[in-house]
Amino acid sequence: MSLVLETKVVTSKDGTTIFAEACGDHTKPHVVFAHGFACAATVFDKLFSLPEFQKNLYLVRYDTRGHARSGKPTDEESYVSARYAEDFDAVCEAFALDKPFYAGWSLAGSIAADLCAAHNPVLIRGIIWLGALPYMGDVMAIVATPLVLSFLPGICTPETPSEALSQRIKFCHTLVAPQLLPNVPFADMSSWVGAATHLLPECAKLLIGRTHDASRLKEEGAKGLPLCIIHGADDIQISGKDVIEQMEPQFKNCESHLLPGIGHILFWEDPEQVAGIILKFVARVTQSGCFAGLRVILSHPKNFVVELGESIELDCSRILFDVSLSDMRHFEDLGSSFRPRPGSYNFMKISIPRDVIDAFCEIMNAMIADDKHHHLIREVKLNFLVPPVAVASLKTVSWPKGVTTPLAGSLGPGTAPNSILHADIPPRHMSTSITFSPPFDIYFLLGPTLLALAGDAHTSLDITTDVVSRDGTKIHAQAVGNPANPHIIFAHGLACTMTAFDPIFEDPVLLKTLYMVRYDTRGHGRSGKPLTPDFYTSDRYADDLKAIIKGFTLKTPFFAGWSLAGAIGADIAANFPHPLPFAGLIWLAGLPYIGDILPIVATPTVLSFLPGLQDTTNATLGLQTRIDFVETLSAKTDVVPYDTKLAWVGSAGYLPPPVATLVLGRSQDPAPLLKEGSLGWPLLILAGTADRQINGSATIANLAPKFKNVETHLIPGAGHIVFYDDEPTVSRQLLSFITRIRITKPYPLH
Numbered sequence: 001m002s003l004v005l006e007t008k009v010v011t012s013k014d015g016t017t018i019f020a021e022a023c024g025d026h027t028k029p030h031v032v033f034a035h036g037f038a039c040a041a042t043v044f045d046k047l048f049s050l051p052e053f054q055k056n057l058y059l060v061r062y063d064t065r066g067h068a069r070s071g072k073p074t075d076e077e078s079y080v081s082a083r084y085a086e087d088f089d090a091v092c093e094a095f096a097l098d099k100p101f102y103a104g105w106s107l108a109g110s111i112a113a114d115l116c117a118a119h120n121p122v123l124i125r126g127i128i129w130l131g132a133l134p135y136m137g138d139v140m141a142i143v144a145t146p147l148v149l150s151f152l153p154g155i156c157t158p159e160t161p162s163e164a165l166s167q168r169i170k171f172c173h174t175l176v177a178p179q180l181l182p183n184v185p186f187a188d189m190s191s192w193v194g195a196a197t198h199l200l201p202e203c204a205k206l207l208i209g210r211t212h213d214a215s216r217l218k219e220e221g222a223k224g225l226p227l228c229i230i231h232g233a234d235d236i237q238i239s240g241k242d243v244i245e246q247m248e249p250q251f252k253n254c255e256s257h258l259l260p261g262i263g264h265i266l267f268w269e270d271p272e273q274v275a276g277i278i279l280k281f282v283a284r285v286t287q288s289g290c291f292a293g294l295r296v297i298l299s300h301p302k303n304f305v306v307e308l309g310e311s312i313e314l315d316c317s318r319i320l321f322d323v324s325l326s327d328m329r330h331f332e333d334l335g336s337s338f339r340p341r342p343g344s345y346n347f348m349k350i351s352i353p354r355d356v357i358d359a360f361c362e363i364m365n366a367m368i369a370d371d372k373h374h375h376l377i378r379e380v381k382l383n384f385l386v387p388p389v390a391v392a393s394l395k396t397v398s399w400p401k402g403v404t405t406p407l408a409g410s411l412g413p414g415t416a417p418n419s420i421l422h423a424d425i426p427p428r429h430m431s432t433s434i435t436f437s438p439p440f441d442i443y444f445l446l447g448p449t450l451l452a453l454a455g456d457a458h459t460s461l462d463i464t465t466d467v468v469s470r471d472g473t474k475i476h477a478q479a480v481g482n483p484a485n486p487h488i489i490f491a492h493g494l495a496c497t498m499t500a501f502d503p504i505f506e507d508p509v510l511l512k513t514l515y516m517v518r519y520d521t522r523g524h525g526r527s528g529k530p531l532t533p534d535f536y537t538s539d540r541y542a543d544d545l546k547a548i549i550k551g552f553t554l555k556t557p558f559f560a561g562w563s564l565a566g567a568i569g570a571d572i573a574a575n576f577p578h579p580l581p582f583a584g585l586i587w588l589a590g591l592p593y594i595g596d597i598l599p600i601v602a603t604p605t606v607l608s609f610l611p612g613l614q615d616t617t618n619a620t621l622g623l624q625t626r627i628d629f630v631e632t633l634s635a636k637t638d639v640v641p642y643d644t645k646l647a648w649v650g651s652a653g654y655l656p657p658p659v660a661t662l663v664l665g666r667s668q669d670p671a672p673l674l675k676e677g678s679l680g681w682p683l684l685i686l687a688g689t690a691d692r693q694i695n696g697s698a699t700i701a702n703l704a705p706k707f708k709n710v711e712t713h714l715i716p717g718a719g720h721i722v723f724y725d726d727e728p729t730v731s732r733q734l735l736s737f738i739t740r741i742r743i744t745k746p747y748p749l750h
Helices: 041-048 051-056 081-094 106-118 138-143 146-156 161-173 178-183 186-198 201-209 215-223 240-250 271-286 354-369 498-505 508-513 538-551 563-575 604-614 619-631 642-653 657-665 671-678 696-706 727-744
Strands: 006-011 017-024 030-034 058-062 101-105 126-130 227-232 254-259 290-297 304-306 322-324 327-331 346-352 379-386 403-405 409-411 419-421 432-434 440-451 461-468 474-481 487-491 515-519 558-562 584-588 683-688 710-715
Touching: 006 081, 017 041, 017 051, 017 081, 030 041, 030 081, 041 051, 041 058, 041 186, 041 271, 041 642, 051 271, 058 081, 081 106, 101 106, 101 271, 106 126, 106 215, 126 271, 138 240, 146 161, 146 201, 161 186, 161 619, 161 642, 161 657, 186 498, 186 619, 186 642, 201 619, 215 240, 227 240, 227 271, 240 254, 254 271, 461 538, 474 498, 474 508, 474 538, 487 498, 498 508, 498 515, 498 642, 498 727, 508 727, 515 538, 538 563, 558 563, 558 727, 563 584, 563 671, 584 727, 604 619, 604 657, 619 642, 671 696, 683 696, 683 727, 696 710, 710 727
Parallel strands: 030 058, 030 101, 101 126, 126 227, 227 254, 304 432, 419 440, 487 515, 487 558, 558 584, 584 683, 683 710
Antiparallel strands: 006 017, 017 058, 290 379, 322 379, 327 440, 346 440, 403 409, 461 474, 474 515
């Protein structure tokens, strides 16, 4: 379900602005979420996007003071306990909340103590701690790990901008369980780093150093204020075991959940499981129903029919029907012994409560009705809220006589009472009808995976890898599309990463017609960051491209450079033999080369950012400059999703100040570039008329006359990140240019 939020900027009692958002059903129980240290409210996106969450709760979240889009006062009085309670009260008033539950993640768990201290009786219905610090004070030394405590000096009192940035990155890398870190998408990680960048050292020091009285929290706990502790067992920031041990005895009405394989940001790592626990807790406290969940994996659902012994009415609007079409798995029935044959299998035992059966039947019937895609369905994931209903006793397991499967032979009626041995039902075999007598166990043995691809597996690729440049520098790159189509390499601008090109790399037309490669240029993102000038000479940039061409087996690719990476065209011309092995050059709001052209085409705005990006002494300046820099990328910055802007800020955080100096300070000789241009090397210049960093008109006026085969387009209303502001126009012009060059062949190629 898409996440549509009502947004309000509320004013707390002391005048601090608090940014808050809400979604869901206002007639349902209200839950207010607050994020952790050095994060933002957007961290809850996955949780808030769950349909059952939105349908059964009214969800509110806000950026706590000092963070993200809320006010950032820098005086100690602004961070006393009362101020946090006043922020919460202002949010509740703005959204007309009626005695909500409070859900605090990480450091924000401590806000529950502020709420209890400020109000007697308390104005919250219950507390939900998500990987939370219970309160500020002596408990921190008990439950916070030495690892997370080691990050605090570099975040709160850094000596240099490099320390401030590196410690924020390290902090964010510990949000997930260690074994899950390699699988975190860089867009998410850079968003977390961006949120941490928004927490300036002055604010971080004040909010970490604040104190409050936790006695009222414990008093309310002893009186029966409901508490739900949800913690990842693999949390390496806060020990869930210690939190439970310390706080469970203090609360008369407490339930605790320690989730295996989950880390600190548990609602991102497994949002469905966390949502299920929260819904059950809220339902228990409000007596509004019960939550159940089921995951079923099937193949050929068209031929599998489930029928109830008696008709039971069910609210189907409360069921999440989520079908994955990625591949198919089939079941193998291995007989009553449940012992796997030789080979690789996963064994899974699922206990199914009675109230799940009705919804299970509804889901099966919905799958059966979906004739278009039924043969591709691999997984049905079911999460729902079922009000208490009287369910009549149902029959025991029953198989129609004579049903045969190619895997298990014949199954007679009444096989394995109180359990099901479920085998694959091939398309041409008769349907089977079964009814259940819950509770019971279902034993599934998952066999080999069968891919169900829309086309030839070799026609479209998605490869992410690291190539190694000649000097040993690692270059992180990705290729998507059909290798039989024209090849094109994209390079990003200063203080950005290759993820900036997401709009282009998600364009279905480009994916079908091009083979596209993008990479993090040296010094940026996930590529290597050498710290000496000899690693940033012109030939090293050319070597990176040679490694990419070899690594992805590219043939006469086009090169598209955005912003500062436009200058890599000059590296190509200076370090590859004529005729150049590149079909053409594309400048996307590009800087033509590093040198005398810079003050001509670069705006005063972007030039004003360069000292702050390179500063090695003032941490606040370094962080704030990266935030301000990102605000000038899009001409539509007010409507760019905040999580996207956080990811851009986070990408800027991956550029250390000393590396920024090396990247900006390198020299180039533009003569080979201009010579190749005069000989017909094709050039496409795309620029936005509202670009606040590079003057596209100045680029065209100064460079277009020097290229024999040049095409220029100024895109109305687009800013510096032109392919984000108007992706359809940019993609159309790219394809038109590439098609024209491939047909006319105006430049001799290798």
